[in-house]
Amino acid sequence: MSFIADRMSNIDASGIRKVFALAAKMTDPINLSIGQPDYDVDEAVKEVACREINAGFNTYTQTWGIPELREASSAYYERRFGVPLQNVMVTCGVSGGLLLSFMATINPGDEVLCADPYFVIYKHLINLLGGVCKPIDTYPDFKLKSSDIDAVVTEKTKLLIVNSPSNPTGVCLDEGELRAIADVARKHNLLVITDEIYEQLQYDSPPCTIVGMYDNVILLNGFSKMAGMPGWRVGFAAGPEEIIQQMNTLQQYTFVCAPSFAQKAAVKALETDITEKNGNYRVKRDIVYEGIKDHFNVVKPGGAFYVFPEAPGGDGDAFVEKAIANNVLIIPGSVFSDRKTHFRISFAAPDDTLRKGVEVLNRIAGEY
Numbered sequence: 001m002s003f004i005a006d007r008m009s010n011i012d013a014s015g016i017r018k019v020f021a022l023a024a025k026m027t028d029p030i031n032l033s034i035g036q037p038d039y040d041v042d043e044a045v046k047e048v049a050c051r052e053i054n055a056g057f058n059t060y061t062q063t064w065g066i067p068e069l070r071e072a073s074s075a076y077y078e079r080r081f082g083v084p085l086q087n088v089m090v091t092c093g094v095s096g097g098l099l100l101s102f103m104a105t106i107n108p109g110d111e112v113l114c115a116d117p118y119f120v121i122y123k124h125l126i127n128l129l130g131g132v133c134k135p136i137d138t139y140p141d142f143k144l145k146s147s148d149i150d151a152v153v154t155e156k157t158k159l160l161i162v163n164s165p166s167n168p169t170g171v172c173l174d175e176g177e178l179r180a181i182a183d184v185a186r187k188h189n190l191l192v193i194t195d196e197i198y199e200q201l202q203y204d205s206p207p208c209t210i211v212g213m214y215d216n217v218i219l220l221n222g223f224s225k226m227a228g229m230p231g232w233r234v235g236f237a238a239g240p241e242e243i244i245q246q247m248n249t250l251q252q253y254t255f256v257c258a259p260s261f262a263q264k265a266a267v268k269a270l271e272t273d274i275t276e277k278n279g280n281y282r283v284k285r286d287i288v289y290e291g292i293k294d295h296f297n298v299v300k301p302g303g304a305f306y307v308f309p310e311a312p313g314g315d316g317d318a319f320v321e322k323a324i325a326n327n328v329l330i331i332p333g334s335v336f337s338d339r340k341t342h343f344r345i346s347f348a349a350p351d352d353t354l355r356k357g358v359e360v361l362n363r364i365a366g367e368y
């Protein structure tokens with residue numbers, strides 16, 4: 001008898017494991033695979049964290065999170081988007097919020113819609129819970145369209161995941177597109193989970209949120225990207241009281257609370273001016289996009305720190321193997337998609353690393 005629970009067979013991590021196995025053989029790669037920012041936590045935010053640790057704020061907090069951070073998160077949405085948040089709870093990153101919100105809402109057999117390409121965690125967590133993940137193909141422009149959602153809804157469809165700016169494509173939805181998605185969700189009485197973790201990293205157009213466009217929306221956001229603190233595990237969730245209450249009950253028996261000092265520091269992080277970081281990342285986006293656009297079929301990403309080009313020859317897995325053989329680490333699109341035609345570049349890296357990577361990728365493309 002195996003000690004491993006049957007449900008674990010619902011998680012297939014073979015794609016990403018294969019990449020890690022290949023990467024392990026590389027020495028000093030040009031690494032364009034990283035899913036976290038290359039900037040550090042701001043000094044002022046670190047100071048708050050250190051001060052709180054030294055002052056003994058090392059205890060549990062309320063399961064909901066410290067009131068200052070719950071209030072500051074709501075005030076931040078009001079300032080940035082003109083919509084305050086309802087029923088905010090603090091989570092252990094957006095990953096924590098995803099697990100809690102999925103566990104609180106997905107019954108076995110429930111269908112969950114998301115854009116394909118998708119952030120990997122969605123599909124695997126949905127499967128783990130016995131839900132049915134139904135990715136909606138968004139190639140070639142990677143925009144999740146209300147008409148495509150409308151076409152695939154069945155009586156079993158319960159949830160719709162929205163992720164703008166997107167991992168792995170960097171594509172952003174504008175206000176009109178989000179409003180159309182909210183309308184179709186309303187028409188079919190779907191619960192929307194919006195993952196807005198890259199909302200501070202948007203380069204060409206003002207950021208927007210689906211919060212406030214429809215009542216049945218659970219917002220997830222966090223500090224891993226905006227404040228460069230992925231290891232501190234803080235995020236927030238907000239939405240209908242009935243659901244957030246259940247998520248809080250689950251948190252009580254699982255994560256218990258987000259790290260105490262990091263919650264205090266996160267309040268400070270919400271006050272931080274992001275103009276400079278945003279400008280630096282726009283430059284990185286331009287280095288990669290402008291650098292490869294004449295050699296690859298590629299959509300210009302408006303946000304996050306990813307570019308998702310089509311592989312020359314149409315086989316992303318094969319192209320990634322070639323790139324790795326040339327010391328450039330990128331991720332095959334098949335990790336994020338039912339298709340394997342593309343690959344993901346992360347531009348969360350120093351500018352000269354990006355330039356070197358662009359040069360190698362263009363040279364490989366020239367071999368096709």
Ligand code: PMP
Pocket residue numbers: 035092093094095096119163166167195197222223224230234235
């Ligand atoms: N959502 C998306 C789209 C992401 O890219 C990530 C991190 N790679 C997360 C959620 C999880 O972030 P965290 O748990 O660190 O907040």
